[in-house]
Every structure is written in structure tokens, then in C-alpha cells.
Amino acid sequence: MTDAAAVSTFQEDLKKRCSTCSLRHLCLPLGLDSDDIKRLDDIISQRRKVPAGQHLFRVGDSLRSLAAVRTGFFKVYELGADGREQVSGFQTEGDLLGLDAISGGAHRGSALALVDAEVCAIPFDRLEGLLAEMPGLQRRFHAILSGTIVANQTLMMMLGTMRAEHRLATFLLDLSARLGARGRSPTLLHLPMSREDIGNYLGLKLETVSRVLSHFRDQGLIKVAGRTIEIRRIDALRALVSGVLRH
Amino acid sequence: MTDAAAVSTFQEDLKKRCSTCSLRHLCLPLGLDSDDIKRLDDIISQRRKVPAGQHLFRVGDSLRSLAAVRTGFFKVYELGADGREQVSGFQTEGDLLGLDAISGGAHRGSALALVDAEVCAIPFDRLEGLLAEMPGLQRRFHAILSGTIVANQTLMMMLGTMRAEHRLATFLLDLSARLGARGRSPTLLHLPMSREDIGNYLGLKLETVSRVLSHFRDQGLIKVAGRTIEIRRIDALRALVSGVLRH
DNA sequence: CGAAGTATTGATGTACTTCAACGCCTGTGG
DNA sequence: CCACAGGCGTTGAAGTACATCAATACTTCG
Numbered sequence: 292m293t294d295a296a297a298v299s300t301f302q303e304d305l306k307k308r309c310s311t312c313s314l315r316h317l318c319l320p321l322g323l324d325s326d327d328i329k330r331l332d333d334i335i336s337q338r339r340k341v342p343a344g345q346h347l348f349r350v351g352d353s354l355r356s357l358a359a360v361r362t363g364f365f366k367v368y369e370l371g372a373d374g375r376e377q378v379s380g381f382q383t384e385g386d387l388l389g390l391d392a393i394s395g396g397a398h399r400g401s402a403l404a405l406v407d408a409e410v411c412a413i414p415f416d417r418l419e420g421l422l423a424e425m426p427g428l429q430r431r432f433h434a435i436l437s438g439t440i441v442a443n444q445t446l447m448m449m450l451g452t453m454r455a456e457h458r459l460a461t462f463l464l465d466l467s468a469r470l471g472a473r474g475r476s477p478t479l480l481h482l483p484m485s486r487e488d489i490g491n492y493l494g495l496k497l498e499t500v501s502r503v504l505s506h507f508r509d510q511g512l513i514k515v516a517g518r519t520i521e522i523r524r525i526d527a528l529r530a531l532v533s534g535v536l537r538h
Numbered sequence: 539m540t541d542a543a544a545v546s547t548f549q550e551d552l553k554k555r556c557s558t559c560s561l562r563h564l565c566l567p568l569g570l571d572s573d574d575i576k577r578l579d580d581i582i583s584q585r586r587k588v589p590a591g592q593h594l595f596r597v598g599d600s601l602r603s604l605a606a607v608r609t610g611f612f613k614v615y616e617l618g619a620d621g622r623e624q625v626s627g628f629q630t631e632g633d634l635l636g637l638d639a640i641s642g643g644a645h646r647g648s649a650l651a652l653v654d655a656e657v658c659a660i661p662f663d664r665l666e667g668l669l670a671e672m673p674g675l676q677r678r679f680h681a682i683l684s685g686t687i688v689a690n691q692t693l694m695m696m697l698g699t700m701r702a703e704h705r706l707a708t709f710l711l712d713l714s715a716r717l718g719a720r721g722r723s724p725t726l727l728h729l730p731m732s733r734e735d736i737g738n739y740l741g742l743k744l745e746t747v748s749r750v751l752s753h754f755r756d757q758g759l760i761k762v763a764g765r766t767i768e769i770r771r772i773d774a775l776r777a778l779v780s781g782v783l784r785h
Numbered sequence: 786c787g788a789a790g791t792a793t794t795g796a797t798g799t800a801c802t803t804c805a806a807c808g809c810c811t812g813t814g815g
Numbered sequence: 816c817c818a819c820a821g822g823c824g825t826t827g828a829a830g831t832a833c834a835t836c837a838a839t840a841c842t843t844c845g
Binding site for chain 1: 832833834835841842
């Protein structure tokens with residue numbers, strides 16, 4: 292077996308592991324050699340189950356590990372000065388949790404499992420060591436951090452300028468795209484969070500969320516059955532967001 | 539001269555350089571040795587002037603360098619699908635520009651100098667190389683990226699839940715704190731941006747910004763003279779934000 | 786089944802927007 | 816020097832999108 296073939300085999304092996312571990316976006320395609328793969332594998336092989344309703348971490352917990360979501364759904368929220376809750380995001384398969392804790396060393400928010408979930412724990416100190424030695428991984432990690440900044444800015448734009456309908460449409464399309472990218476149905480969504488959580492995330496009240504969903508349903512854009520939503524006319528939702536049907 | 543003393547001297551030297559270069563937050567305190575300092579110094583020593591009204595970069599420009607603001611004031615904004623502008627932040631002395639471009643390699647927004655400005659350019663490929671070799675610098679850089687995420691989440695919370703008065707108060711306090719941390723007056727603010735820019739950033743219309751500022755003025759919280767604002771009762775602004783005077 | 790949490794829908798209230806008029810400042814040309 | 820134009824900011828009046836309050840239905844689970 293040639294070296295190249297050996298590397299290739301190892302990469303295939305890693306791909307499988309990462310696939311089951313929902314770490315595709317971190318692991319691939321990095322151009323790793325076999326040693327690198329072993330060491331990365333050691334680090335990311337720790338797993339942890341989090342039952343529905345339990346926290347993966349809470350505000351103030353010190354950062355030991357980042358977590359990559361393998362299965363399930365998390366809600367990350369913060370508490371304002373006056374105790375009000377603010378949902379800052381929903382994480383599912385393939386998403387990383389804990390990035391906000393890198394600055395400061397302690398978690399800024401709490402991560403609650405909305406359904407039974409499993410995560411891969413990535414000890415941060417060991418990851419830092421690997422980053423220094425693996426330029427491809429370093430680049431990928433920076434891209435993830437930067438990508439999180441971009442995603443937040445997109446949400447900011449939404450909260451700053453969009454009307455309720457646009458917000459909901461954007462939310463549904465974003466979820467659809469993320470689930471689709473992970474091999475799930477992009478049209479049949481099982482939202483594990485309440486209307487109130489959605490509203491909180493989008494800067495709306497739960498009644499408004501409900502009303503807008505009903506409105507979409509009446510227009511034939513979606514089909515609503517409790518927390519299961521089927522997107523029927525994704526093109527129309529996109530048109531709504533991009534302003535073609537504005538006003 | 540002992541090694542320790544040599545290092546200390548070099549750090550002092552770096553501190554001076556970085557101070558003039560507004561890079562204190564990147565350079566210190568890292569525990570660098572003399573070689574490291576030289577190499578970092580090489581990288582960050584490139585400067586560039588940007589006259590008022592000109593762009594440092596525009597959407598789509600490929601990322602060559604990050605930029606640390608030395609003097610002046612920038613507005614970073616993006617264009618939505620329908621062409622509407624969305625201001626995503628104001629950067630001044632000591633702030634880094636271009637972090638959102640790390641993922642994707644191209645700038646997601648445009649950076650416009652609101653007044654004559656000067657920046658230090660930090661070639662990104664060379665910075666990446668240094669990060670791999672300098673653990674302290676790597677950690678600091680990750681902290682900055684993560685800190686940007688946190689700052690954006692704070693803004694998100696603001697846009698999602700706060701009322702107009704709270705937004706303006708938060709905006710003024712944030713600006714005051716940032717300027718104060720860089721040795722400028724925390725109470726006498728020269729805002730180089732228009733009311734429209736402020737409103738855009740905060741998710742409000744320019745008339746609302748004007749009204750709220752007038753309201754603050756009538757309450758004796760601030761003194762307004764065009765784009766110069768003097769904070770007179772910073773405690774009252776803080777109380778407003780923290781919800782003590784809610785409703 | 787009953788109870789509690791969650792979702793939908795309606796009626797009313799309000800914070801912010803929109804539309805509009807006017808004042809202030811800066812620069813430009815006669 | 817004054818006249819006038821064009822930006823920017825302030826203030827008022829009317830409109831609207833969303834919040835709030837409230838009643839009813841659905842869903843889940845002991």
C-alpha cells in the first residue's frame with residue numbers, strides 16, 4: 292500500500308467517523324496526514340448524551356470543551372440584566388456549541404436540549420494545540436468562527452429591518468437549508484421549540500408568530516400541524532424574503 | 539542584561555509601537571519572546587490612510603489583510619437582497635476590521651471612513667502563520683473572534699427586545715465605554731455618523747433617533763449640539779438600560 | 786378524565802413609522 | 816455680501832404593525 296493510498300484510507304475512515312459524529316464541516320476536507328487524523332480522532336471521540344430538558348452548559352460555566360451536535364436540538368439563551376430570557380440561536384446536527392465562551396473562558400449563555408440529544412465534546416485546550424500544528428484545521432476553525440459572526444450579522448439585519456412575515460419566512464428558509472444540508476428533508480420541518488421560543492429568537496411575541504404562520508397557511512405557502520410544518524411553496528417564501536412581493 | 543530583562547525591554551518597546559498603532563488589544567499581554575516581537579512587528583507595521591468618504595474595502599473584495607483602526611471612524615454596512623443598506627457596526631481606534639471575511643475569503647460588507655482615518659494592515663496569510671507558532675497570540679486572536687460574536691449577540695438582544703429609548707441609551711453607553719477605554723473622554727462624544735446611520739444600526743428611523751435624543755435632553759440626561767453629545771447623567775442612562783426605570 | 790401547558794384567534798392599545806413642514810447649517814454663485 | 820440651494824436635523828399629525836389583553840381550543844400526561 293502506498294503512502295498516498297494509506298492516507299486516502301485513513302481519510303475515508305475519518306470521513307465515516309466524522310459523518311457519524313456530525314463533524315463533517317470541521318474535519319473535511321483538510322488534507323490531513325495519518326498522524327493528524329489519529330490525533331484529531333482522539334480528541335473528538337468523547338461523546339455525551341443530554342436528555343430533553345437538561346442543560347449541556349449554563350451561564351458562567353467555564354469552557355472546557357466545545358461541543359459538536361451529533362443528534363438532537365439545542366436552544367442557547369442568555370439572561371438580560373433584568374432577568375428576561377433572550378434566545379440567541381438554535382443548534383442542531385453539525386452545529387458547534389460554546390464558541391461564545393472562547394473570549395472570557397466562561398459560557399455567556401445556557402444550552403438547553405429541546406429533545407434528547409448527543410454531542411461530541413472537543414476539549415478546547417487540546418484543540419488549540421492541534422490548530423497550531425495543522426494549518427488546514429486552523430483555517431477551517433477560523434472560518435467557522437468568522438462564519439458565526441456572519442450568521443449573527445444576518446440575524447441582526449433581520450431583527451433591525453424586517454417585518455414579522457419576512458422574519459418568519461427567513462427563519463423557515465434558514466432551518467430548511469440547514470436541515471437539507473445535513474441530509475434531512477428541507478420541506479418537512481419538525482420544530483422542537485415553542486412558538487414563544489421562536490418569537491423570542493426573532494424579536495416577536497408568540498401570538499404574532501402564530502398569526503403569521505396561520506397567514507402563510509391561508510396563502511398555501513405552508514401546512515401547519517402543531518410543531519410540524521411542511522413547506523409547500525418554498526419559492527414563494529424566497530420571493531417574500533427577497534422583497535419581490537414587498538408591501 | 540538578563541534574558542528576562544531583555545524580553546521585558548522588548549515588550550516595552552512593543553507596547554509603545556502597539557500603542558501608537560492602536561493594537562494594544564492584539565499585542566498585549568502575550569508573553570512573547572524577542573524573536574516573536576520582531577516578526578509580529580514586521581507584519582503589523584504597514585499603514586494606510588483612508589480619507590473621509592472613501593472605502594477601506596467593499597463587498598466582495600477578497601480578504602488580503604485585516605485592518606486595525608489607528609485613528610478615525612468607520613461605518614461597516616451590508617446591502618440586503620433588495621438593495622437596502624444595513625449598518626452592522628461602527629469601528630474606531632483599536633477595533634479590527636475584516637473579521638467577517640475570514641469565512642469565505644471575501645468581504646461581506648463595505649467599510650466607509652466617516653472621517654479621515656488611518657489603519658494598520660495585517661496581511662492575513664502571514665498572521666495565520668504566526669498564530670500557529672505563537673500560542674499566546676493564537677489564543678488572543680480566538681478571543682477577539684469570539685468576542686465579536688458576543689458583541690453581535692448583545693446587539694441582537696438589543697434589536698430583538700429593547701425599546702427605542704433603551705437602544706439609544708445602550709448605544710451611547712457602549713460608545714462612551716469604548717472611547718473611555720482608549721483614553722478619550724467618556725462623556726463628550728463626537729458622533730461622526732448621521733442620525734440615519736444611527737437609526738439604521740439600531741433598527742430605528744432617523745426621526746425616532748432624533749425624538750429620543752430630544753427626550754433625553756429634556757430630562758437633562760444629555761446635552762445635544764448636532765453631532766456632539768455630552769453625557770450629563772451617565773448613571774441615569776445606565777439605570778434606564780438595566781431596567782430599573784422600566785415602563 | 787382532569788389539569789396544565791401550548792396554540793389559535795379576536796379586540797383593543799401603543800410604540801414606532803410615515804408623511805410633512807420647517808429650521809439650521811454649509812457652501813456656491815451672482 | 817446676500818441669495819439660494821441642498822443636506823441634515825427637529826418637530827408635529829396621522830397611520831400601521833405589532834403588542835397586550837383576553838377568551839377559547841388543542842395537546843400531552845399524570
